[in-house]
Amino acid sequence: MLEQLKRLAKDWFLIGMILCVVLASLAPQIGRAGGLIHADQLADYGIFIIFFLHGIGLSTESLIKGIARWRLHVLVQAFTFIVFPLLWVGLNFALGRFLPNDLMLGFFYLAALPSTISSSVAMTSMARGNVPAAIFNATLSTLLGIFLTPLLVSLLVGSQGGSLSLGEAMLNIARLLMLPFIIGQLLRPLWGKWFARYKKYTNLIDRGVILLLVFSTFSDSVTDGLWSKHGFGLIAYTIVGAAIFLFVVLRLTKWAAQRAGFDAEDEITAVFCGSKKTMASGVPMAKLLFGTHPALGVIVLPIMFYHQLQLFVCSILAQRYAKRAD
Template sequence: MQIFRHLKRLVTDWFLCGMLLATLLAYFFPTFGATGGAMHAEWVVNIGIFVVFFLHGVNLSGEQIRHGLKNIRLHVMVQAFTFGVFPLLWLLSNWLLGSHVPALLMLGFFYLCALPSTISSSVALTGSAKGNVPAAILNASLSSVLGIFLTPLLVSFVVGSGAGGIDLGSTLLDLCLMLLLPLVLGQFLRRWLAGFFGRYKRYTSIIDKLVILLLVYAAFCNSMVSGIWRQQGNGVLLSAAIGSAVLLAIILWATTRTARALKFSSADEVAAVFCASKKSLAAGVPMAALIFGNHPGLGLILLPIMIYHPLQLIVCSILAERYASQHQALASRQEGVLVNAR
């Protein structure tokens, strides 16, 4: 069955297995990766974040982005879902269930809802589903840049700014220095470095994922040292899993219905559904380290996106195959009509 094939792919994905290993290592060796520990996580994290976004800048093709600029309605829909509909769904959920869910986990769900879309998986799945790839590239890239400013702004609405919340001005400055600056620098140097990094793209992707694993490890080490997990219990895992699954199901239904109500072509619908339903773990973990700093509950805040990430890959991979099959069936029917017409 298809579902078992996708689950097998998930189990053999070294990055997802690495996330599980990072949390286990944090459980057994928390002081090593905690702030002030032997790993010097506060330095490793900042250097790693800068490198990751520099590589994103080098690999970002301006030509592909310009080619995807044509469909304004599609772009508006994707960004509206990413930074508008997701947070509104959280507000409704918080009103209905906020008193029954741990506060840090609810904050984690809001952080998930405030994150930008992914780039690599959105584009890859759109391509495999025969969707509008240039539009997917543009929307995923635009979402990542907007997220540098909108994600901390949205978070500040919930946790507040200034004393007791996040220092929005300082956070935006840090995000610009650690995320936007290397992204722009990578774009500027792309002319000279794109060929080199293109030849070794497999290795740059590995570096990207290893940095994320280090950030996950450091975040969970701080949570272990602070005793957050002992206080919350194992029920948070079940709550996070159920909440992530329900959220993904609602968003996939809503994006599909909206794309069809707007009378998008099949290719545009694919791009809209995959880009508007995704949330980026690659951007979410580094940004959390900058937005929340050494917050002892950072591991719990990151839990929803860590569950949502593999879940969206499984479900959207199944959807991509379904879209591709529909596209192939339509192409075969059209070919048959042309043959009969001759």
């Protein structure tokens, strides 16, 4: 665990997110909508670039290899889009009256998000699991999330008396997420190998755009009174809620995989793909779904903390799985 803590301390992306939140808190006029750097306008271009890189980096061949394990795929997608929202219902019933409404909306948004591709596959590989099935599940989850995440969020917002233009949100998502992803896939036969050689630099671009979105999001929320309304107790609530989600779903995915009779490799895939949530898609999609919502900074807090927590805990689990006897 000490090794994991040292690695987390050296994670420049985590440090970058913290600095973005601090800078947004101290000088929100720089990154807010219409501010000094016009981050709200840059965000659209950044989101397009992120999903173009996702599209051109996805290996269709690896995706096809993992398609046969349909029972595993059903279990993973059920956890991602059904069990997670049901867990939120329990969390809301137990703690909803004690927590800010905007934070509970953020936890539901976390529950409605798809899985993440990169860390799901990396953790499955580290643990000696079924990597082709992990690639298939993580990619399928991302594609389903483009449609299911807005639908789930609109159902909750509508049930609470709010309004979310599902048609407009879907149009924005198709334009800024689906279109560049498809373009990337179409150009993969021509440019895929070239992009693979420079994957290190494309990953920097991907994470740099996410940091810009975090900075812009928090600048808008700080301008609206994020800290004056909620205080730093909000951070503690978010960490506890994210930990509850992660530890419950890790136990449930392992239990469900064993009850289904999966071998060790498929169990690993179920645990790591069924418990993950994407920040790479989550932050851009939040900007598209919630627009200029004054509490957008609160809404994305759960996914920011869950992302780091899942990396830390799952890397420890992956190492334990990797040491098992064949």
